[in-house]
Amino acid sequence: MTVLRRTLDFLYRAAGVLAAVCLIVILLLIVVQMLARWTGAIFPGAPDYAGYAMAAASFFAFANALNRGAHIRVSVVLNAVPAGIKYLLEIWCFGLATAIVWYFTYYAYWFVYWSWKFTEISQGQDASHLWIPQSVMVIGGGLLAVALTDNLVSVLLKGEHRIVRDTIESHGE
Numbered sequence: 001m002t003v004l005r006r007t008l009d010f011l012y013r014a015a016g017v018l019a020a021v022c023l024i025v026i027l028l029l030i031v032v033q034m035l036a037r038w039t040g041a042i043f044p045g046a047p048d049y050a051g052y053a054m055a056a057a058s059f060f061a062f063a064n065a066l067n068r069g070a071h072i073r074v075s076v077v078l079n080a081v082p083a084g085i086k087y088l089l090e091i092w093c094f095g096l097a098t099a100i101v102w103y104f105t106y107y108a109y110w111f112v113y114w115s116w117k118f119t120e121i122s123q124g125q126d127a128s129h130l131w132i133p134q135s136v137m138v139i140g141g142g143l144l145a146v147a148l149t150d151n152l153v154s155v156l157l158k159g160e161h162r163i164v165r166d167t168i169e170s171h172g173e
Contacts (some may be wrong), residue, residue, distance in 0.1 A: 009067075015143050016064030022057035026050050045126025052133035059140025062149040069165040087159060094152035094161065098138055101148055105141035112138055 116131035
């Protein structure tokens, strides 16, 4: 079981690192596009590539952000209710979120499949095959679905989720 735990934690962390790399790629694309404008050169498709990288950064970050406590949760409500009700609310919240994200991932897969099947090309100057940037939805959505399932199973078996708060909270000091 510890091998599975280490593998899942590695996947969540690796997805977070990929999200950070995508943000750096966006920065580099913007800088190169600025340099191209200043020199009179053309960098076709740069805004499209930056958009693809932004989508990739978002979807890759979802699972890591969930486990780091960066997603918005109803902690105020959960901390105000008795333990038994909190347990049921946690199961309901993780269960509903898990079902929704698995549903999204399933249909995202078919969306990407049909884009590949019909060889859809982007409308921009880059003329990229759309299934390539769209596949990030399936990968990121799948990782988020696994992370939510992981937390749901943890709540069911241990009575607590695996979300760790990495942020420092300000109390108006």
